[in-house]
Amino acid sequence: MPSYTPPTKDMQFILHDVLKVSTTDTPGYAELDRDFTAAVLEEAGKISSEVLAPLNVVGDTEGCKLENGVVRTPTGFKAAFDQVREGGWTALDLPEEFGGQNMPYILGTAVGEMFSAANQAFTMYQGLTHGAASAILAHGSEDQKATYLPKMASCDWTGTMNLTEPHCGTDLGLMRTKAEPQGDGSYKITGQKIFISSGEHDMADNIIHLVLAKIPGGPEGIKGVSLFIVPKFIVKEDGSLGERNGVACGKIEEKMGIHGNSTCVMNYDEATGYLLGEEHKGMRAMFTMMNEARIGVGMQGLAQADVAYQNALEYAKDRLQGRDVTGVKNPDGPADPLIVHPDIRRALLDQKSFVEGARAFLLWGSQMIDQSHRGNDAAAEGMVSLLTPIIKGFLTDEGFDMTILAQQVYGGHGYIEEWGMSQFARDARIAMIYEGANGVQALDLVGRKLAQDGGKHVMAFFDMVKGFIKENEDHPALKQDFLDPLKESSKHLQQAGMFFMQNGMKNPNAALAGSYDFMHLFGHVCLGLMWAQMAKAAHEAIEAGEGDTAFYKTKIATGRFYMKRRLPATGMHLARIESGAEPVMELEAEAF
Amino acid sequence: MPSYTPPTKDMQFILHDVLKVSTTDTPGYAELDRDFTAAVLEEAGKISSEVLAPLNVVGDTEGCKLENGVVRTPTGFKAAFDQVREGGWTALDLPEEFGGQNMPYILGTAVGEMFSAANQAFTMYQGLTHGAASAILAHGSEDQKATYLPKMASCDWTGTMNLTEPHCGTDLGLMRTKAEPQGDGSYKITGQKIFISSGEHDMADNIIHLVLAKIPGGPEGIKGVSLFIVPKFIVKEDGSLGERNGVACGKIEEKMGIHGNSTCVMNYDEATGYLLGEEHKGMRAMFTMMNEARIGVGMQGLAQADVAYQNALEYAKDRLQGRDVTGVKNPDGPADPLIVHPDIRRALLDQKSFVEGARAFLLWGSQMIDQSHRGNDAAAEGMVSLLTPIIKGFLTDEGFDMTILAQQVYGGHGYIEEWGMSQFARDARIAMIYEGANGVQALDLVGRKLAQDGGKHVMAFFDMVKGFIKENEDHPALKQDFLDPLKESSKHLQQAGMFFMQNGMKNPNAALAGSYDFMHLFGHVCLGLMWAQMAKAAHEAIEAGEGDTAFYKTKIATGRFYMKRRLPATGMHLARIESGAEPVMELEAEAF
Structure with missing residues (x-):
């Protein structure tokens, strides 16, 4: 079974030697001294390697199962999710008033990389909740924030993003899901959404779906799209859960990877929804989630590349095969370890130099997000907005390529599932597609951001x-x-x-x-x-x-x-x- | 479900307009006129698209199952294999005296590409038999040829290659499988071989394993390796099948792809084997199979790229998403087809220009094999020997990348198994590994062939x-x-x-x-x-x-x-x- 060693030392190097975080004037950064970040990263690393990583293969092998409308997650996921919740890992950077720890985003990124590397499918349940919470935080009414955020910060309730429909993904203007106003401020949502990650599962008391839909009579196309909060269970005035809403998982998809995450077809049948933000301005609100999600996906590319690289490196040091052409290196053994061979080193260094460079890039981007959000720094906001499609597109393309290189180091053992290298590649593959396929990132970069x-x-x-x-x-x-x-x-x-x-x-x-x-x-x-x-x-x-x-x-x-x-x-x-x-x-x- | 259209027209262009096969002086090429090759390719294309392609997803979904020592192939495989056998497709280029059709190798390559594109896992049963038959043809005694080749030409008996052991793949000098001489010309083979494609299955009456093993007392390392014929059932003097030999499938591997082919752990327990070629010269004999197999694997890279490309192209023409930035192309529809977008075209042309170029390269290489084998042309032999690692390594690396590009054109639909694009990538991935991982090909090219x-x-x-x-x-x-x-x-x-x-x-x-x-x-x-x-x-x-x-x-x-x-x-x-x-x-x- 593959293993995962948290890259704490490398993260500390980037945070302190390169970015020198604690000496910058970004609000909240003064407390990020070496000891503090070391303590957080150590703890996060422990959960990653000891709790999440051992469940990675389990998630891949068992997958999620839909039975009578209920999605069962793989063995051990629920207990691990409870442990993550109890450890306070689900809302590091959310405001304290809503149950978060108000830490800088950059620290959330570092922790997120470890969780993702250890178990991408598992970490998505939490990651999507965080994205949905961010959208509610940015665009919700005070009442909505108070109702949903504390429960989402703790992941007692999880969140989803509902954009795609069978006939449209990139081109959301073609959307058909309808939202009929009920006169009481609520709407009835009807339609079908597909590819909804964490759409239904058994690890949370409630699921808060953020759903894009069109209010009849509004503008044509993308300009007539609004965003709605559609909880699985209606939340009553007192905050307790009421009746089941008209939303159900119709199917879970068979996929190439991330089997531990339920990818759902969600059917909305006059489900009660509440407008989030303004009418017809749904895309704007959704983009709050999307930009954050895109950086999070870039992180996944790096994370899978790192865990795959770590295992390839160990294999290259252990596996004895052939002799160093310039002279025997392991005279007492029947052969030299793979790592003596130049082409194996070339493959390992392609991976290592990508992973460490990408990590610095990602943390630098996260620092700019903090500068922008906490410091109102427009220059930083502009720069990270420019770089977001690169973080998403480049890091996931390269990250996937690196998992393939890592798999290759294992030879035939890389192709069989037993060693776990195939899963890294299969899981990493999705990151090039979701949150805007990488071709769309390139279009965003050249057509808009430049x-x-x-x-x-x-x-x-x-x-x-x-x-x-x-x-x-x-x-x-x-x-x-x-x-x-x-x-x-x-x-x-x-x-x-x-x-x-x-x-x-x-x-x-x-x-x-x-x-x-x-x-x-x-x-x-x-x-x-x-x-x-x-x-x-x-x-x-x-x-x-x-x-x-x-x-x-x-x-x-x-x-x-x-x-x-x-x-x-x-x-x-x-x-x-x-x-x-x-x-x-x-x-x-x-x-x- | 994905479809496959045989590239008959493109093959005819390469054979006749580019290579001008029927006017060259390679023995046997005079009869390769346009009508003749068209007829063969049409028929092969029909089997590919109508019989083999529909079983591709079935093979992936059902996989092979080991029950009580018997491997069951997926539903429909046996009937299709019979159809391929009866059509005479299993030994196009083997000599007529052994039941083949004595056609040039180049035609076998063209047909093989179609079969492989339609169903790689299925076609491997036949491909490995062909490789084993070639080794027996080149190195077997007259008796061995007469005993095994006719049945292998018809695929009534299939063949395998047994090289890898748990602790060694590339470095076969470390091999532990033993062959003890019995004094009657036969040997007792004992040891474990892994990653044996088509090692056990239910589609043939007998399986002829070619097994590398060491005769005790022989030279150390790779120079003490010999090659043996180890039939699953001993063949009696009269050609009928006798008792079960001491060889059994211990396990079939769970793999990333090619689920329709059984990848077996083969346990040899004092199995009766017969020396093929000379003592301690096993690698030489094995290389007869390996070189042919390497070209065949390069072909698989191209083949998966082509079928993936074909489906991506259809999707790009059908799927309506977004508008052409230079002006609406499909005013009557809600959006323009994907193929109007420059980046989609870039991805499609990367694929198309690779597939067609690779096809020409592969057929040119096959022509040189005919020149070498049929025309005793040493220059052609030297050239194709130089190019073999490139055909194997470059075409499979690029071929895999192209399946990833094709999958990407589908967006999220490419990641779910329903559309079949994931299978092309998963199946193509193995070609970079088996028959010598691509790093070994590069080493062969630079360290030996140059x-x-x-x-x-x-x-x-x-x-x-x-x-x-x-x-x-x-x-x-x-x-x-x-x-x-x-x-x-x-x-x-x-x-x-x-x-x-x-x-x-x-x-x-x-x-x-x-x-x-x-x-x-x-x-x-x-x-x-x-x-x-x-x-x-x-x-x-x-x-x-x-x-x-x-x-x-x-x-x-x-x-x-x-x-x-x-x-x-x-x-x-x-x-x-x-x-x-x-x-x-x-x-x-x-x-x-």
Whole structure:
């Protein structure tokens, strides 16, 4: 059975050596000193490796079962969920008045990565609840907040997001679910929603569905969509649970992975719903959830890559097969461990350099969310809004690829379910699809985010990269290994942006045909920047003679690998982008 | 449920317009005229789409079951296998004297691609039998050939390959299975083999296991390995079946995919075996099977990519979602089909340009096998030996990636099993692993094949590319779109080879650290060459005013896409290669 070791040390490095969180002026960050974050991460790590990880294979093997309208989660899930609840892990960053712990979002991200790595399907029950609670917090009335948030903060009640219908996912303007006003402030919701994660299960007393629907007579298309709170059990005035609402799970889907999470068809038959936010402004409210959810999904990509990598590394150290071509390394054994072979190391370093770079990227993004929410920092809000589709799209694409590489290290043992490597790949696969398929992320990045606020945020990104390079160019150990390749790749990104500007005005397809490559190009530059910053921090620590020198040296070597071996992808993406619309658009649909 | 349309027209184009098979002097090719190959491909296509494809999901869902030592294949498999047998499809290219049809290997490859695309797990029963029969044909005594081949040609008896043991796969020198000579020419085989595809099942009267084992007292390691024929039922003098041999299936593995094929743990307990070929020369005999099997596995990569692509294309044409940004394309519908969107087209063209290029590459490789086997052409033999690891490694890596892209086109519907797209990805995944994991292919390419016969074959490859460019550089439609990018990418390949020569002598790791990238770089150059040749053939056909002009124009446009959008990968691979050993080797194993 695979194991999971919480990456506490690496997280501490990023939080304190790189981001230096406790010295920034973001409200709430002053208390994030090394000891405090260490204590939280240690505890979260313990739950992850001891409680959640052992249930990962169980969830995959047993799956969820629908019997007489009731969904049974896999053996052990309910007890573990209680333990997570009791430990206070379900609302780290929600306000104290609603039962949360009011911690910064960045700490929630670090904890979330561990939970997700240990058991993605399980952690989704909690993650979706958090997303739904955030939407109620941002758009709900005082009454709604008081009614739902405390129970959702504790996960006594869980939450869901209901967007997709059989005939529409990305294009929600086609939605058919109706919400008929009842004159008493409530609505009757009727329609069918599909792919509803955690839609029905046996781990909570109530399930609070957030449902997109159209109020008859409203505007056509996406502008006529409103968001509703539809509880499984109606909540009475006194907060106790009343009658069953007109919502039921019609089916659970057979899927490639995340079997431990129930993916439901939800049928709404005149279910009572309450408007959340304004009429016809449902998409805006939903996007509060979506943006947070997108960062959370990017985190899943990284998390699955990390746990898969950890196991591949152990296997590569244990499994004896073949001899080092430059000389026997394990003379007392029948063969050398796999890790002596250059191509196995190449595969491991592709994974390691991705995982650690992605972790820094994700925590940096989370820091900007705190700056934006807690510090009202518009620049940070703009930057994280620009980077969100990259965090989601790039980290899940790459994260999935890394699970495949990790599986490959096992040879045939990676393909059979016994070793657990197949599950990492199958679970990671969904992250490229849900919360907006990665093609939609690329479209969001190129079609919306680049030009947002007059292109201010992308310019700020370039300025930041330039500033960092300039500031450090006298540092000989950084210059050649980190700053030069970063400059080169960032030039590729600028050239790509320039190409879009010059050609996209005349023909939007000239930009859109390169959107996916742009997302990846941008992702590599972000990870290159993270590695340059991490290398700087590691050098500083070594010079200061602090801490574990071997750790810092490994960090620098891993970074060098990324700059030399992964960053050259930017040139390829640029070439693809600069080939423009024609190769993609010239064929008629019938000619394919 | 997904469907499969046999790519008969595309195969005819490659066989006749590009390779011009019937006009070459390879023995047996004269009869391969358009009508003949069309007739064979039509019939094979019919079986594929009507008999095998409908059983693909059944095989995945039901899987194989081991009950009281008997493996039951999924519903319908036995009847379909009988139909394939009766149609004479199981030994197209085996000699007539043993019940085959003596057709060229190239035709077997084309038919095999269809069968594999329609149902990979099913087709493996037949494919492994063919591989085992080839080994007996090449290394068996006259008596062995007469005893086993006719029944194997008809698949009344099926075959297996037994290499892997629990503690060794790639490094077969560690093998523990023993073969004790009995003094009567037979041996008693004892040991455990794992991952034995088609190891036990209910579709054949007998199963002929080819088993690697060590004769006690022989040389140490891989040089002391011999190959044995171990039938499930002993074959009596008169050819009838005698007693059950001491071999049994102990377990079937739960796997990520190919559930319709039984992957068995095989326990040999003093089973009677007969030496195939010479004592201690088992690896040589096994490699006869392995090389053929590797090309067959490369074919599987292409085949799964094609069937996945076909379904993604249909979905992209049918599914209405969003509007074309340059103007509504389907004004009468609620939205435009997915295929109007540039990023969907990008994904479809990545797939289409791979599938068609890979098909040409595979058929060209098969033609060289015919030249080598039937025409005793040493140059062809050397070239296909060089290209075999690329066919296996590159086509299966890319083939898998394409199934992931195809799945992605479906959004959430791609992740649930109902639409069948997950199965294509899960089934395709194994091809990167079995018959030598792709890392081993890269090692074989760089560590062995490049320098084989003094590097003659790789030089011949470069000469061929140069020759083709030179011959056609006055063709204006080819020059810029095809020849220039081919020249550029081939230069990258030469530079990479040069880097290995200059650095690999001093430090083999400088070459091995780049082996995987070299395999991909080489694969792209091969597909670039294929596309240049296909573009030339298409232009010739258009100029001659023959056939379906729209088909040829599409071919050229698809090729242009490959050259512009896929071939730039070669520069990235070169950069990775030229970073040498250090980034990969510098960390100690403990530092990872």
